[in-house]
Amino acid sequence: MDILDRNRRLEELDRRYVWHPFTQMKEWEEAVPVIISEGRGSFLRDIYGRWYLDGVSSLWVNVHGHRKKEIDDAIRSQLERISHSTLLGLGSESSIELAEKLINIVPAGLTRVFYSDNGSTSVEVALKMAYQYWIHRGVKGREKFLCLNNAYHGDTLGAVSAGGIDIFHEAFRPLLFDTFRAPSPYCYRCELGLESPGCGLACLERLEEILKGHAPEIAAVIIEPMVQGAGGMVVFPPGYLKGVRDLTEKYGVLLIADEVAVGFGRTGRMFACEHEDVVPDFLCLSKGITGGYLPLAATITTEEVYSAFLGEYRELKTFFHGHSYSGNPLACAAAIASIGLFEREKTVEGVRKKENILLPWLEAVRGLEHVGDARGLGLMAGVELVRDSKNREPYSFEDKMGFKVCLRAREKGLLIRPLGNVVVIMPPLSISEEHLAGMLDIIRDSIVEATEG
Ligand SMILES: Cc1ncc(COP(=O)(O)O)c(C=O)c1O
Known part of the structure; x- marks a missing residue:
């Protein structure tokens, strides 16, 4: 088969067998991929x-x-030892080394790494941990999350529940859990009809009103620090991120920082929370974690959250969550090499x-x-x-x-x-x-x- 025939065949097979994400396949089938x-x-x-x-x-x-040579080499070298072993009941060299490296670069106070394998699962993990944290601490009624309009946290049902982009999420509404909603800090299309900076961050005041009325029902606030990505690259006005952190502390609610899109240097800081010196209770990482090579995610939390899950086995405080490929060694090796490059190449x-x-x-x-x-x-x-x-x-x-x-x-x-x-x-x-x-x-x-x- 000559190369042209092979290419045409690939196009044909793609149209026939592959269902592409976020794609109207009728249009796809009519176009040349x-x-x-x-x-x-x-x-x-x-x-x-x-x-x-x-x-x-x-x-x-x-x-x-x-x-990138350094990442290619790291994966090859890992491949010569082992491609995958589970973290359920076993440790693995590269996942341990990576955990230490992550803890050294994330905001101080975040000390425990829970691996999964994509951005959505890193968010699911944070939502479930935040919910269970309160139960383990003996606090009743903290069953809701406070989310922002125009947010995107992934496509699994928990992450969709926390999301706020109607065009993606509305169809699944009956399957989702209820959340509290605060306005998006989307200054160009301000939901409150105000103009920044003269508004004095009125959107933050709305968030505070919800916390004031409902904090005892709220497990956590979840945000994409500094930029709502899939919502249209909405950049937070100065002071908003810090304002959210201050309010969560004032009302005793946990903060989940979904840095799946903004983490790993994307915004000009290693983590977007650094722009306003914020340390969240959960940091969700994926996408850039492996330099863009392999699927991997980490939900990083504090000793305070981690310790709430400690107990005798019969107490059932174990975090019953995990994935087949959680902390895959090849992906962890790529991530270690990628972090090394951040240091070497500035x-x-x-x-x-x-x-x-x-x-x-x-x-x-x-x-x-x-x-x-x-x-x-x-x-x-x-x-x-x-x-x-x-x-x-x-x-x-x-x-x-x-x-x-x-x-x-x-x-x-x-x-x-x-x-x-x-x-x-x-x-x-x-x-x-x-x-x-x-x-x-x-x-x-x-x-x-x-x-x-
Ligand atoms: C902020 C944010 N969270 C979560 C996700 C979901 O990540 P994944 O597509 O790896 O599930 C994305 C993906 O774009 C994202 O931008």
Whole structure:
């Protein structure tokens, strides 16, 4: 079979057998799929040999680039010993070494690592631990969570219950547990109809009202620190994150910081909580933890929470939760290598330098006719497209404007994905300044062509 036949066959088999996530498969079956065969640095190559810039870090996971020698070598070396053994009833070398490394870099006070294998499960673990913590401490009635509108914490049912993006979550409403909801700190589309900074963080006051009325019913508040990612790259106004932490302490409620998207340098700090010196009770990590190589997650908590689960076996204080691949040794080896690279290559400092390219660019594209808002932190940004920037009228769902911009970008050699009307910018943290500038040029041109063309 020649190479062209093989490629056509792959396309055909993909359409016939693979059900893609978050994808309308009717449209997919009618289009020609891009099938990736190789990666190098910030670039991906398809089966026809075309190279594309990986503008979303392979769904927000890639940190040091593809085929990074140090991570490749670490996985190979682990492979020569063992690929997988369970953490149920056994330890494993790389999971232990990684746990120590994690504890050394997370905010001080977080001391216990519970592994799982994806972002959603890291959140499920935190929700269940927070709920059970109160039971083990003998406190009754703490059965609810306080979540933010526009939040995204993953696709398993607990994580969806804590999420607040109607378009993804509404269909599953009857299956979800009830939560309290505070406004999203989404200043461009303020739910309270106010303008930042003059509003004095009124959204935080709403959160406080809920805590004031219901703290004895609430196990924990859950947030995505500094940036609501899948909700449209909504950057928190200064003081909001610290304000949430202060309120959880004031009302005696636990805080879950879901850093699945923002952790590992993405926002210009190793962890987004560091921006406002916040130490949560739970830190949920995944995505970038392995440098974007293998599925792994960690829910990291305090001695206070951990100790509530200690007791005689018959007391049933054990945390009855675990996954077949929790703390997979290959993934842990990749994560150890990735953390080593953060130190050696000064990855986080690099993000801050590149932020100095990204932020002025965001400021400049705000001047385009159909850009309503452009916001970002570190190497994580979104450009919100609007039909009419004067009254902030959004494009309708059917316009698929974000999608159209991304298709244009693809023709120009850049792979990006929209979140509705928001064009997402999430390159690997290791992207060169030159490639970042090239990526931003393509996005700007694609926006102009799709919205004004
Ligand atoms: C903040 C946040 N939490 C959780 C998740 C879920 O992670 P996963 O897709 O690995 O389950 C995501 C994924 O985008 C996320 O952005």
